[in-house]
Amino acid sequence: RTTFKWLWRATYLSLLTGVGLVIYDGYTDRNPEEQFAPDPSKKTLVVLGTGWGSVALLKKLDTANYNVVVISPRNYFLFTPLLPSCTTGNIEHRSIMEPVRQILRHKKAHAKFYEAEATHIDVDRKVIKISDNSDIKGKVNETEVPYDMLVVGVGAENATFGIPGVREHSCFLKEIPDAQAIRTKIMDCVETAAFKDQAPEEIDRLLHMVVVGGGPTGVEFAGELRDFFDDDIQKLIPDIAPRFKVTLIEALPNVLPMFSKQLIDYTESTFKEEHINILTKTMVKKVTDRTVEAEITGPDGKKSTLTIPYGLLVWATGNTIRPIVKDLMNQIPAQKDSRRGLAVNEYLVVQGSRDIWAVGDCAVAGYAPTAQVASQEGAFLARLFNNMAKTQDLEQKIHDLSTGLNLKPGNAAEDSQEIAGLEKQLRRIKDIKPFHYSHQGSLAYIGSEKAVADVAWLNGNVASGGKLTYLFWRSAYLSMCFSTRNRVLVALDWIKAKLYGRDISRE
Ligand code: FAD
Ligand code: NAI
Incomplete structure (x- = not known):
């Protein structure tokens, strides 16, 4: 009982300290x-x-x-x-x-x-x-x-490699307006698919969400999309839900090439469980307003062309x-x-x-x-x-002292001592080492409250994937948010979405 009492007190105190810090941060932010x-x-x-x-x-x-x-x-x-x-x-x-x-x-x-x-x-x-x-x-x-x-x-900016139709028909995911456009389009596809007398093949097309690019942007988006359907849309519009499909297209033999082999396999098997279809060794060559044309390389090395109808197309093939x-x-x-x-x-x-x-x-x-x-x-x-x-400041001071500007009569010894001190300081400051990048690791969300992480640990690397890694992903990104205000807002959004579901109104 005593341990419980102390635990309770410690939790209460840390909660109180947390709230106090948020209020203090808010006050200094405003003033x-x-x-x-x-x-x-x-x-x-x-x-x-x-x-x-x-x-x-x-x-x-x-x-x-x-x-x-x-x-x-x-x-x-x-x-x-x-x-x-x-x-x-x-x-x-x-x-x-x-x-x-x-x-x-x-x-x-x-x-x-x-x-x-x-x-x-x-x-x-x-x-x-x-x-x-x-x-x-x-x-x-x-x-x-x-x-x-x-x-x-x-x-x-977003790379399109000059592939015809990409700029006209697909959504990118780099800036806030891109995310807003995708959110609106997802719901537009869903509501249009639910329209009275819609033909089954048209419903299939509208509910087919295609993501091109199996880098972290494409993978994270595909995971978020599947969660959205499983957690919310399925409950609100159950009649069309079974036809919803997500396909991720990647030109290379696997997704997330920057992660370790073990995490690539884990991501691909998790996607299978989540019913996210992965097409690897598939290069998109052309995009129209309703279809994606891709060249797929089979296990025997033979190439064939595939035409994939889509409702929403998100293009995430990296930078240019x-x-x-x-x-x-x-x-x-x-x-x-x-x-x-x-x-x-x-x-x-x-x-x-x-x-x-x-x-x-x-x-x-x-x-x-x-x-x-x-x-x-x-x-x-x-x-x-x-x-x-600082260097310029010190150089000016040394110059002033050595040219006698600040030299007071009888103070030459003191001044030369000061100059020596400043020169030492100057050497230390000037000795700035070149830029060296320190890699802390890579993290990616893969849907169903699972994440993958390749984290630098001591002199090696730790690879992990699953629900615990997801908690790590959440706490890492929450702590990395720019300000306390951002942290509070993100945490409240997560709580809101968990309690009430995501807001499916189309703006
Ligand atoms: P940016 O952050 O893109 O900023 C460029 C700035 O320049 C913007 O303010 C823009 O408005 C401005 N600008 C553009 N044109 C002009 C112009 N002509 N004149 C003046 N200003 C201009 N990296 C990670 O390490 N971890 C992650 O989890 C991660 N997740 C990501 C998720 C997504 C969806 C995306 C798209 C990227 C992610 N990245 C992540 C990559 C990361 O966002 C970029 O590497 C990073 O933003 C690069 O920073 P930057 O300052 O070079 O450019
Ligand atoms: P990316 O460059 O990492 O991946 C793009 C993928 O698209 C590549 O795998 C490429 O093979 C594929 N591709 C290119 N053309 C194609 C085509 N025509 N058809 C099919 N596939 C095609 O791009 P991404 O994901 O946008 O990331 C950009 C940068 O931002 C990367 O450095 C990435 O590490 C970083 N980032 C990091 C995240 C994280 O750490 N969680 C999240 C998002 C981005």
Whole structure:
């Protein structure tokens, strides 16, 4: 009884502490300290993008050292790992968005934000052309922003490999509007399939959800989709439910190529149990408004063509370079052999450029295009820039002391001692090591409250899959959310969906 009493007290206390921390975080979020005004004598640091790379940089950067200008067509940071959950309403999209102005308001010195797309970087004049592409435009909707230092963190766009019909007929899954469009389309297909007198073959087509690309995006989306049908739609519209079908198409011999063999097998067998049809060694060649045409390689190596009718088609075949990045690469001769993005050196400097750095999916540093890599690169650049500012400060001090500006008569010995101290400090600061990526592991949700994880542990790797891994997946992503506000919203969404089911209203 005594143990129970103490356990109860400890739980009560930790709950109370948790609630207290949430309230305190909320208060400090709403009432940040006053900011310094920007100092025009400092260098202008322009940051393009508000994704993983740029925001990790902004989070750690001491904005008092530069005039910081942030430019992005998106005025929020998006926590992409939970985006597949927004396609079915398991999580509401606003729960994983964090306004960039809220992030910047918490910095020591004021930073400017322009909601605009960078359309051209002029490396000779050191200016960026920006354009307001939002619906509401003022009289000025195009202008130029000068920079002394530039960080390119614009990410990548969806690869289609020029396959006919993809752009016109399929949905992507990269941004919030993509997830919203998928959510609306799923319900449109379901309601249209339930329409009076609908022919059986048309119901089959409408309820056939096809996902192209067996990377983590495609796998996670297929899992979320199956859950949605099993947990909610089946209960609400039972008459059409048995005809619902999910097919995942992958060109390679297996899905999730970046995971260990054991987890690939586990995912494929879980999908079988969940009735998710996997077509591997199948390359989509053409898309029409109702069908997907694919080339399938049989076990004997023979190729045949398959026509697959679909109601919803989600295209998740990875990344390609954005036009702004291509345009920048074309201006720099040293970039002519780079195919997948801006080639950077070990300090993330764009090779062949002056005062330009790149982070995340638009940079080629030898790592996979993931949020983990982008955020570590952003944090590295923040340290580098903070150090550079300190270095300049120290160099100025040493210069002033050694040229006698601050030399008081009779103080020469003291000054030379101070100079030696400053020089030592300077050497330590200047000795910043090149960027080194530390891989923490890979996680993916595979449906039916199961997840797979390849996690770095001591000097090795631990592979696990199942329901416990799913709890780990949930707690890892909850703790990685940008703010306490995001964490609270995501947790409430999960509770809401569990208690009341997902909201199937079509917007
Ligand atoms: P992004 O985060 O894409 O940000 C790019 C920014 O640049 C955006 O703000 C955009 O609006 C802005 N921009 C675009 N064009 C311009 C322009 N012309 N001018 C100015 N700004 C511009 N990775 C993981 O490690 N773990 C995961 O679980 C995971 N899950 C994912 C789930 C999904 C559905 C997707 C799509 C990706 C996932 N990723 C995950 C990959 C991860 O999201 C990317 O690697 C990461 O977002 C890259 O960060 P970034 O800063 O380079 O680009
Ligand atoms: P991806 O590049 O990882 O996978 C795309 C897949 O599509 C490939 O396996 C490719 O073989 C296949 N494909 C290409 N063309 C095809 C065609 N015509 N027909 C059939 N299949 C075709 O892309 P994804 O999943 O969008 O991920 C992009 C990046 O984001 C990756 O680096 C990934 O690791 C990361 N990411 C990580 C997640 C996680 O860790 N949970 C979740 C989502 C993305």
